[in-house]
Amino acid sequence: MVDMDRLDPGSMARVFREALRRGMDVEPAALFHDLGRMRSRIARVRAAFPPGALHTVAIKANPLVEVLRAAVDCGAGLEAASLEEVKLALAAGCPPDHIVYDSPAKTRAEIAEALRLGVRLNADNLDELGRIDELVRPGAAAGRVGLRINPQVGAAGIAITSVADRRSKFGVPLEQEGAVRAAFARYPWLAGLHVHVGSQGCGLALLVEGIRRVEALRQEIRRALGQGAAGTLDIGGGLPVAYRSTDRPPLLEDYAAALRREVPTLFEEGTTLVTELGRWVQAGCGFAVSRVEYVKEDSAGRTAILHLGADFLLRRAYHPEDWHHDFAALDPDAAPKEGPLSPCTLAGPLCFGGDVLARDLPLPELSPGDLVLIRDTGAYTLSMWSRHCSRGIPAVLGVDAGELRVLRERERPEDVVAFWSRGRGQP
Numbered sequence: 001m002v003d004m005d006r007l008d009p010g011s012m013a014r015v016f017r018e019a020l021r022r023g024m025d026v027e028p029a030a031l032f033h034d035l036g037r038m039r040s041r042i043a044r045v046r047a048a049f050p051p052g053a054l055h056t057v058a059i060k061a062n063p064l065v066e067v068l069r070a071a072v073d074c075g076a077g078l079e080a081a082s083l084e085e086v087k088l089a090l091a092a093g094c095p096p097d098h099i100v101y102d103s104p105a106k107t108r109a110e111i112a113e114a115l116r117l118g119v120r121l122n123a124d125n126l127d128e129l130g131r132i133d134e135l136v137r138p139g140a141a142a143g144r145v146g147l148r149i150n151p152q153v154g155a156a157g158i159a160i161t162s163v164a165d166r167r168s169k170f171g172v173p174l175e176q177e178g179a180v181r182a183a184f185a186r187y188p189w190l191a192g193l194h195v196h197v198g199s200q201g202c203g204l205a206l207l208v209e210g211i212r213r214v215e216a217l218r219q220e221i222r223r224a225l226g227q228g229a230a231g232t233l234d235i236g237g238g239l240p241v242a243y244r245s246t247d248r249p250p251l252l253e254d255y256a257a258a259l260r261r262e263v264p265t266l267f268e269e270g271t272t273l274v275t276e277l278g279r280w281v282q283a284g285c286g287f288a289v290s291r292v293e294y295v296k297e298d299s300a301g302r303t304a305i306l307h308l309g310a311d312f313l314l315r316r317a318y319h320p321e322d323w324h325h326d327f328a329a330l331d332p333d334a335a336p337k338e339g340p341l342s343p344c345t346l347a348g349p350l351c352f353g354g355d356v357l358a359r360d361l362p363l364p365e366l367s368p369g370d371l372v373l374i375r376d377t378g379a380y381t382l383s384m385w386s387r388h389c390s391r392g393i394p395a396v397l398g399v400d401a402g403e404l405r406v407l408r409e410r411e412r413p414e415d416v417v418a419f420w421s422r423g424r425g426q427p
Contacts, residue, residue, distance in 0.1 A: 009328045012287045017334040025395040029290040029307040034399040035070045041281045048256035058278025059085040061379040066407040068092035079276040083110045122146045122194040146192040151210035158201030158322045192232025202238045204250045234274035241283045243324040279379040286378025292370045302344045304366045309348010309355040311386045329363045330371040337364040
């Protein structure tokens with residue numbers, strides 16, 4: 001089976017029309033996030049794994065505090081890739097023991113703060129374990145510190161988001177398993193292992209094999225040091241989603257079933273299982289709409305200028321072959337555009353030639369004032385917003401049980417001035 005659970009253009013257009021009707025701040029562009037849909041995705045994760053598992057949502061996929069708060073309110077934890085993201089998690093009301101802090105570059109001060117706060121901490125390397133040992137108080141970190149392992153299963157379909165090849169900057173290589181076993185013998189506070197193979201582009205077999213290898217190491221440690229050792233395995237995230245109608249990603253339930261079949265000890269009593277899904281939870285919950293400001297025609301064809309471009313879809317602009325998004329043409333009232341299709345290039349507002357979202361895309365004829373809807377923008381879009389040209393972030397609206405509410409106000413020019421100014425936003 002495959003997971004083709006996506007918001008359809010018709011329902012997204014209806015949401016935008018409702019925002020227009022209510023006079024909400026959607027001009028010249030707006031972002032939307034379906035919170036109810038996000039909750040249902042989290043519920044599917046919780047149902048697929050043992051009741052005692054901790055399921056965190058990767059903050060780097062979507063760092064909006066109101067989105068994170070909604071995830072926490074339905075029982076999810078949060079995974080942080082920086083101390084700043086730890087603070088975002090706390091602002092969203094996440095209990096410290098439901099926050100997982102991962103980063104390959106933690107300073108001593110950041111480690112000390114994480115230990116003080118009581119969050120879960122995954123060390124990236126053996127030297128970091130030494131730093132933790134210098135800072136930890138006896139008994140203070142019990143059950144909360146893990147060590148990331150690179151399972152060395154090779155790169156996936158998208159090289160820049162693959163993190164389990166032999167030259168990955170992340171984790172302790174599995175080939176150094178002797179040093180890992182010695183670390184568990186040396187540091188009684190070390191509680192488990194962490195593995196993450198990659199994000200998008202990872203097939204089910206590759207994800208499962210990476211987890212299987214690290215779980216085998218964990219079982220060796222437990223046999224050597226006793227069943228009280230290495231009680232936690234954090235299996236990361238990375239489950240792919242559909243960005244095209246032809247994509248065939250695996251079902252979340254098939255992923256869990258494959259792990260249960262191939263790595264059964266993960267599901268045994270006495271194991272604390274942690275997940276860090278981000279894209280799978282968030283991507284299909286979001287969409288964006290931009291007004292067409294100008295349409296230019298010349299011998300090369302038509303180009304529509306939008307208010308969202310590489311500032312919002314950074315990966316799409318630089319690596320369109322890897323990062324696809326579907327686009328739909330709407331009229332100014334958000335009704336689907338009709339008429340003959342012809343090639344149209346969709347370009348963004350930034351001042352460089354690569355700010356292009358699609359080239360020669362078959363679309364009905366666009367005019368200034370029309371709208372372009374962009375699908376599947378809930379993950380790794382707003383969180384990667386570029387400040388090039390210093391354009392403000394549009395308003396973000398939440399869709400929740402049929403209601404619309406503001407999740408983040410539009411940035412005004414004065415907000416951007418404050419961002420670039422010295423101290424507390426004072427020029």
